Amino acid sequence: MWTKAGIGILVVVVGLGTILAGGVGAVSSVAESRPLADAGLDQTTTEGSTVYLDAGGSTAPDGRITEYKWRIETPAGKTLQPKCSTCITTSFVANTTGTYEVTVSVTDNTNQTDSDTLHVEVEAYKPPELSVSGPSEVVVGETATYTAEATATEEPLSSLLWRHDGAHHDDASFSGSRSIHEETTLTFTEPGVYPVNATVADELGYQASDGMTVRVTKPKPHFTVDITNIDTPVPAGDSLTVTTNIENVGDGAATQNVSLMRDGTPVNSTVVSLASETEETVEFRWKTTSGDVGTHEFVARTANDSDSQEASVESLAGAQVCSKKIDCAFMFSELDANVYVDGEQMKTEIALEAPGDVNLENIAIAPEEHNVEFVAEDGTVYDVRDDGTIPVGPNQINNGQVKVELEHSKGKTVGPSWYGAERGQKKKAEAEINNPTFTRNRKKITTPGISEDTALKSQDHVYKKSPHSLRSLEVSVNRSSGRAY
Numbered sequence: 024m025w026t027k028a029g030i031g032i033l034v035v036v037v038g039l040g041t042i043l044a045g046g047v048g049a050v051s052s053v054a055e056s057r058p059l060a061d062a063g064l065d066q067t068t069t070e071g072s073t074v075y076l077d078a079g080g081s082t083a084p085d086g087r088i089t090e091y092k093w094r095i096e097t098p099a100g101k102t103l104q105p106k107c108s109t110c111i112t113t114s115f116v117a118n119t120t121g122t123y124e125v126t127v128s129v130t131d132n133t134n135q136t137d138s139d140t141l142h143v144e145v146e147a148y149k150p151p152e153l154s155v156s157g158p159s160e161v162v163v164g165e166t167a168t169y170t171a172e173a174t175a176t177e178e179p180l181s182s183l184l185w186r187h188d189g190a191h192h193d194d195a196s197f198s199g200s201r202s203i204h205e206e207t208t209l210t211f212t213e214p215g216v217y218p219v220n221a222t223v224a225d226e227l228g229y230q231a232s233d234g235m236t237v238r239v240t241k242p243k244p245h246f247t248v249d250i251t252n253i254d255t256p257v258p259a260g261d262s263l264t265v266t267t268n269i270e271n272v273g274d275g276a277a278t279q280n281v282s283l284m285r286d287g288t289p290v291n292s293t294v295v296s297l298a299s300e301t302e303e304t305v306e307f308r309w310k311t312t313s314g315d316v317g318t319h320e321f322v323a324r325t326a327n328d329s330d331s332q333e334a335s336v337e338s339l340a341g342a343q344v345c346s347k348k349i350d351c352a353f354m355f356s357e358l359d360a361n362v363y364v365d366g367e368q369m370k371t372e373i374a375l376e377a378p379g380d381v382n383l384e385n386i387a388i389a390p391e392e393h394n395v396e397f398v399a400e401d402g403t404v405y406d407v408r409d410d411g412t413i414p415v416g417p418n419q420i421n422n423g424q425v426k427v428e429l430e431h432s433k434g435k436t437v438g439p440s441w442y443g444a445e446r447g448q449k450k451k452a453e454a455e456i457n458n459p460t461f462t463r464n465r466k467k468i469t470t471p472g473i474s475e476d477t478a479l480k481s482q483d484h485v486y487k488k489s490p491h492s493l494r495s496l497e498v499s500v501n502r503s504s505g506r507a508y
Contacts, residue, residue, distance in 0.1 A: 058083040058131040060139040069177060070120050070148040071227060076105065076127070077112045081139075083131035090130040098122055098145070117145040149176035150229040155221050159235060162242040163274075166210045171221040171233075175201045178225040186220045186234075211239040245273030246297065246325035248281065251304075253321065255334035259313045262357070263334055267323045269295050270302035283307040284322040295325075311336045359385070360425040362397070362413070362499070369413040369420070371397065373427055394428040422499050 061080030068074055078091050091111055095103040098121025105113040117123060123143040130136045157169030173180055180200045185193040185207050193207045209219065220234030252266040269281055276299065282292035291307050307323075315336045322331040359376040362369065373388040373395065388395070391409035398404050400422045405413050407425075 056085040056133060057135040058086075058088050058129050058137045060127055060129045060137040062125060062127040062139040062141040065142045065144070067144045067146065068117055069146050070117065071229060072117055072145075072148070073114050074117050074123070074125075074143050075112070075114045076125060076141075078127045078129065078139075079111050081127070081129045081137075083129075083135075086132040088129045088131050092128045092130075094126045094128070096124040096126075117143060120145050120147050148227075148229060151175050151180055151223050151225050151231045153221060153223045153231040153233045155219065155233040155235055157219065157235065158237070160238045160240070161211055162240055163211060163214055164242065166208050167237070168206055168208050169219055169221075169235075171203070171205045171207075171223070173203045173205075173223040173231070175225055177229070178227045180223060181226045182224050184222045186218075186222070188217045209237075211237070214239050214241055242274040244271055244275050244277030244279075244297075244299070245327045246271055246277070246279045246281075246295070247328045248323045248325045248330050250321070250323050250330045250332045253332050253334045256337045257311060257334070259311050259316055259336050259338060261311055263309045263311055263336070265307045265309070265321050265323065265332075265334075267305045267307070267330070268302055269297065269305055269325065271297035271299055273327075274299050279326045281305055282324050283309075284324065285309060285319050290321075313338070358425070358427060360427075362423070362425065364417045367417060369415055369417050370411045371395075371407055371413060371425060372411060373425060375429075388427060388429070396426045398424040398426060 059082045061078060061082075063077050063080065066074060076093065078093075081088055081091070091109055093105050093108045093110075093113055095105055095115055097103050098119055103115060103123075105115040107113040121144075123145060124140060125143060126138055126140040128136060128138040151173050153171060153173040155169060155171050158167045161167045169185075171183060171185070173183065180197050180203055182197065183195045183203065183205055184191070187209055192209070195203075195205055197203060203223070205221075211217065217237045217239060218234055219237055220232060222230055222232045224230045247270050249268045249270075250265060251268050252264075254263045254265075257263045265283055267281070267283075271277065276297065278294060278296040280292055281295050283290040290309050293305060293307075295303055295305060297303060316338045318333055318335045320331055320333050322329055357376055358373065360371055360373045362371045364370075371390075373390070375386045375388060389409075390407045390411055395407035396404055397407055397413045397415075399415070399420045403415075405415055407413055
């Protein structure tokens with residue numbers, strides 16, 4: 024019993040072992056004959072990037088792979104065709120953020136198949152950063168500068184494009200740049216509102232744009248001021264003249280106040296009216312005193328502009344005096360003039376009038392000995408004749424300016440007529456003028472032709488006159504009193 028049983032059991036066991044052994048061998052054979060698909064490793068990239076796929080790691084142990092087939096599922100669950108769906112290597116562009124599921128299926132020469140899947144995580148792409156700056160308001164004809172500043176966030180920057188009023192204006196290219204600072208200039212020829220824009224792109228083609236709106240207006244009246252001449256140095260007690268040029272460089276006529284300041288203190292002001300692109304010369308005078316010795320800053324100002332220069336007031340040094348009475352008059356006196364009607368003629372009488380601190384009588388100026396002009400209010404210039412006649416009808420002018428160039432250059436003999444203390448008492452003085460340097464002090468003038476008691480009252484000041492003294496005076500025509508000297 025036990026033996027049979029044992030044999031029976033043995034048979035059963037041997038049979039089962041044979042069956043099991045045969046079954047295992049069959050399964051192993053099938054597994055070894057199938058191909059093995061390999062889609063590659065999972066990837067992470069940015070939106071808009073190209074994803075490259077490679078199934079070259081797939082194998083067929085008992086033969087060769089005869090077919091590859093790619094299938095791509097987008098984050099939205101849609102199917103996306105790669106560049107080549109049946110190639111070993113292929114690619115696609117990941118334009119959507121999220122997870123792409125990529126599967127490759129392979130088939131070998133025995134028609135066995137296998138598949139493998141990888142995942143591509145697509146993150147949002149950061150485009151370049153760009154800002155545009157520049158003036159938002161300009162006037163017609165003005166050239167304005169605009170600046171574009173850009174920074175790469177992912178790939179390097181490749182190009183910049185400027186557009187003005189919707190049209191191409193300027194451009195630039197870059198290679199490997201992570202940041203740029205680019206400028207362009209624009210000149211606006213017509214009033215209006217204009218867009219100014221810039222667009223920057225990186226090496227993947229991602230772009231960023233920025234811009235601004237520019238308002239262009241007609242230019243307004245704009246008065247510029249330039250100090251064209253200033254007397255320096257001058258002796259204390261003399262008048263210091265500041266000559267300015269006022270020009271309207273804006274559009275349209277206007278009237279503005281023009282002022283002169285000395286060390287922040289007002290000296291004088293006047294009103295100037297100018298049409299567009301016209302100019303005018305304005306002179307200011309400041310009477311100095313012994314307390315003004317030193318250097319001063321003068322500022323000429325309009326509503327739109329200002330200009331400044333320095334000038335000095337000097338004290339006397341030494342005890343030089345003028346040698347002739349006519350010399351003293353040239354040096355110290357101011358111009359005085361009278362324009363009057365004499366029958367059917369216009370005439371003028373001119374004199375040098377000494378200031379209050381100089382003890383000198385007035386000296387009449389003879390037109391035949393000096394260059395004398397009369398400038399009418401309309402700008403017409405008339406040469407005054409030797410007898411003082413102005414060659415213009417008596418009813419043609421009412422106001423004007425008398426200009427005198429006093430001839431007292433070195434080596435030139437002049438013979439002006441001058442009046443003594445009593446009116447009508449004329450004397451002749453021939454003076455040899457040698458561009459004198461002199462001082463004003465409390466010493467008496469004792470040179471010939473000047474009385475012993477003639478005194479110069481102010482403190483020491485040095486003063487040099489140029490070979491010619493150009494004097495001018497605004498006058499109105501005297502139609503009633505006639506001669507004045």
